Amino acid sequence: MERKHIIRAVCVSIFLVALTVLMSGLVTGGHLIYRDAKRGDLAPLSREDIKYLNVESPEATSKDGTVNANDWSAVYPEIVLTWRDNEKNSYVTDYLEQDPYLVNIYEGYGFARDYGSARGHEYCLTDVHKTQRPHPKANCLTCKTPNFAKLVNDQGVGVYSMPFEEVEAQMEESVSCYTCHGNEAGNGGLRVVTHSYVNKALGNNVNSIDPSTLACGQCHIEYYFTPEDSETMMPYHDVTGMSPDAILAYYDAMGFKDWVQESTGTPMLKTQHPEMETFLQGKHAALLNCADCHMPMDMADNGTVYHSHTLVSPLDSPVLLSTCTTCHGDTDMTKLVRGIQERVTARETEVGNKLSEFKDALASAVSEGKKSESDLDALRKLHREAQWYFDYCYVENSEGAHNSELSMRCLDTSEAKIDEGMAMLAA
Ligand code: HEC
Ligand code: HEC
Ligand code: HEC
Ligand code: HEC
Numbered sequence: 285m286e287r288k289h290i291i292r293a294v295c296v297s298i299f300l301v302a303l304t305v306l307m308s309g310l311v312t313g314g315h316l317i318y319r320d321a322k323r324g325d326l327a328p329l330s331r332e333d334i335k336y337l338n339v340e341s342p343e344a345t346s347k348d349g350t351v352n353a354n355d356w357s358a359v360y361p362e363i364v365l366t367w368r369d370n371e372k373n374s375y376v377t378d379y380l381e382q383d384p385y386l387v388n389i390y391e392g393y394g395f396a397r398d399y400g401s402a403r404g405h406e407y408c409l410t411d412v413h414k415t416q417r418p419h420p421k422a423n424c425l426t427c428k429t430p431n432f433a434k435l436v437n438d439q440g441v442g443v444y445s446m447p448f449e450e451v452e453a454q455m456e457e458s459v460s461c462y463t464c465h466g467n468e469a470g471n472g473g474l475r476v477v478t479h480s481y482v483n484k485a486l487g488n489n490v491n492s493i494d495p496s497t498l499a500c501g502q503c504h505i506e507y508y509f510t511p512e513d514s515e516t517m518m519p520y521h522d523v524t525g526m527s528p529d530a531i532l533a534y535y536d537a538m539g540f541k542d543w544v545q546e547s548t549g550t551p552m553l554k555t556q557h558p559e560m561e562t563f564l565q566g567k568h569a570a571l572l573n574c575a576d577c578h579m580p581m582d583m584a585d586n587g588t589v590y591h592s593h594t595l596v597s598p599l600d601s602p603v604l605l606s607t608c609t610t611c612h613g614d615t616d617m618t619k620l621v622r623g624i625q626e627r628v629t630a631r632e633t634e635v636g637n638k639l640s641e642f643k644d645a646l647a648s649a650v651s652e653g654k655k656s657e658s659d660l661d662a663l664r665k666l667h668r669e670a671q672w673y674f675d676y677c678y679v680e681n682s683e684g685a686h687n688s689e690l691s692m693r694c695l696d697t698s699e700a701k702i703d704e705g706m707a708m709l710a711a
Contacts, residue, residue: 356461362584367460367593373404383633385640389671392545393554394418402557402681405459405595413452422451426479426516427503430462431455433478445514464499473591475499481507485518492523493564496573501560504574504681506531508540526561528676528694532669541668547647550664555675562680566687571611580604621685628684631695632677635702639674642667642702645709655709663705670701 357364379399380386390396394417403411408428412419423444425432432455436443443451466476475495477483479502483490490498510517519534520526532553535541541551563569568577579591580603598604599618608617646663649655655663677684677694684691 360590362582362588362590363593366582368406369594370404371406372594374407375401376403377401383636385636388640389636389643389674390554391547391643393543393552395554408458409452409455410458419448421509421514422446422448423509423514423516424448425451425455426507427459429455429458430460430478431457433463433480436480437478441513441515444509444516459503463502477502479503479516481516481518485521487521489522494573496575497560497563500574500578504557504559506556506558506561506676508535508542511540523564526558526564528558528673528690528697531561532672545643547650548643548664548667549650549660550646550667550671552668553672553675555672555679557679557681558676559681559686562682562690563686565690568686576607577604624685624688625683628677628688628691628695631692632674635674635695635699636678638699638702639670642670642705645706649709659708663708666701666705666708670698670705673698673701 377400379401380396386399387396390399394415398416400411412424412428421444422432425448426444432443432451435451435454463478464475465473466478475498477490477498482498482502486493493501505518507516507518509515519531524530525534535553540553542554543552544550545552560574563574575591577598578595579593580596580601581589582592582603583589596604598608599621605617608615612620646667649663650660673694677691677698680686680691
């Protein structure tokens, strides 16, 4: 073949590949729009543009009484009703009562005072208001209300470090349509990232995550507040960075700590709720998204098929359980999930109590002054890491169901570091 034929053949193949990529983008429809146009680009909208939900009135009204013409309950009555049903998930477990060792390991941090399990989205604003944990800045409102996301989108990152009370007084509703759809729910339920830090942290890598996973991943993630301006931030730039090891390395590299524990002197990390990270490193990552297991399909009287927006455990939904059979056949899913959760929680209790003993032993070593500073620093490093890995599993809300291997590995890693520390202390 002549050289120019080879070049032409190469050009044609490149063109065909490019066309295929473009077409596959087009056939995924909503995804393409989501990817190209809607990433947190909300500047033209003003705060008043948020479409409100109002429980009393079929027409949405905002706090000052003005009727908002953009009324979701008129357009999507079923979805709005199912969303409000999240109110029924109101039960809270007091983790500090259930696992008393937590009070000791979180010493010096807010979670030692008040740590209850999560409940429905309806309660976000109530719960952040009444928590006994201190919240000096407005950044605690990040994952509670679309009004806050909007305020950041409109006014910039300065909002994060405003006084909590001042900003809280302006908040009008808990997590709601705007959070996951911007004002585009009417556009076939287009999912929009409204939390600007997601785009900042992931950049173009947001494209590698399913929109129905990222919608939840705006909040169900590990995060930190940047030392410069207290901005909420994700500690990675892509999916490979979403492992406990990579995140720990990220924090170590920037010298980050959530607090210094007084009795041990350890620069501690507090893991938040790494649901998305844990899920994306697991076996379903490439197969399913969050909605597939937490938002069952439903049908309205007029035949409209829609995703129920009551976020449930798949074990409580016959519709969701029936979807598992596609891949799991006739496996008893409840037994499978509860079995994993029992093993994980039993190990949590075991490792958590050991961690508490290690913390006490380290605190004694510090107060007795018999170890050298360099030995103490090596011990503190082990302590910081042991607690990080323990917490990464403990605070993940599925109790192992999302990724049992990772949960177990975190607990094993934590235990190995505790054992190493105890051996050093005994030497
Ligand atoms: C926590 C995120 C979240 C919130 C809040 C939310 N949605 Fe959705 N919504 C989704 C996801 C995820 C899907 C799509 C599921 C899929 O197709 O994968 C969806 C789908 C939709 C759809 C497309 C039709 C369907 O059922 O699939 C509409 C319309 C919609 N939502 C309207 C609303 C309205 C109205 C509200 C406020 C009451 C709302 N959504 C609140 C996440 C959310
Ligand atoms: C704007 C932030 C935000 C987004 C987005 C979000 N959540 Fe949540 N979610 C929360 C908060 C905060 C709580 C805890 C509320 C409380 O206890 O007051 C919560 C609680 C929950 C609970 C109840 C937990 C329990 O143990 O009962 C489930 C289930 C849940 N979310 C699933 C989802 C799913 C699935 C999505 C995506 C479709 C999603 N969330 C999107 C912030 C968010
Ligand atoms: C393969 C199905 C599956 C997928 C996909 C999935 N989850 Fe779950 N999730 C579960 C199961 C099973 C549980 C445990 C439920 C229980 O204890 O009853 C759970 C529990 C949870 C809980 C604790 C609340 C509760 O009801 O106990 C939250 C919050 C949660 N998932 C969020 C998410 C988020 C966010 C995503 C996406 C990043 C996601 N899940 C993806 C199956 C799934
Ligand atoms: C598209 C296929 C598919 C669907 C649908 C599916 N799963 Fe899975 N699931 C898998 C695969 C593949 C594995 C890994 C099996 C293995 O490694 O042995 C798995 C493993 C699991 C595990 C063990 C995970 C772990 O980390 O130990 C649980 C729990 C689970 N699935 C729950 C569910 C539930 C609940 C549903 C329905 C709501 C569901 N799955 C639907 C494909 C699927």
